[in-house]
Amino acid sequence: MRHAVYAGSFDPLTLGHEDIIRRGAKVFDKLTIGIGINPDKIPLFSSAERLDLISEVLSDLENVKVVCFEGLAVEFVKQEKATVMLRGLRTLTDIESEFTLSLANRTLAPEIETVFLMASEKYSHISSSLIKQIGAMGKDNTEEQLKHFVPSPVIKLLINKLQK
């Protein structure tokens, strides 16, 4: 059984994340999505909101499970009894930081392998922080614009939070 963990902040889930999850679910027998809770950061979406949104968007994938975790991602992978950490790669900058992170993770847990999927061309420019900027600054057509970046269940909640 090939079991991978895809961990991240998902604040919020983007079309880029969704694409990696759908492709990862085909590569692995089981994929656990770990929503990382960092007590030092105030997220835009609560952990419960992120969990509900991801579960709703990916509800058609039977081999995908969503959970929240605190602490190091490698510890979470071990706890889940998975053997692979799945990551997405967008740009050259991602490659540099992800390489460093995977080396650190290998030192901490040599039995866990990091596997990278290259971002799809049409989503490689998307990040959660970019979406928050668009959501906060957009005018009347923000809802239409956000369709290019995030799954539809994320849109209304995002606009409510940012344009209050």
Ligand code: ADP
């Ligand atoms: P983190 O806080 O760990 O960076 P993110 O939620 O931003 O969490 O990202 C989680 C993972 O998803 C990372 O491996 C990141 O490179 C990848 N990722 C983020 N956005 C995209 C995208 N648009 N396409 C492909 N992979 C992505």
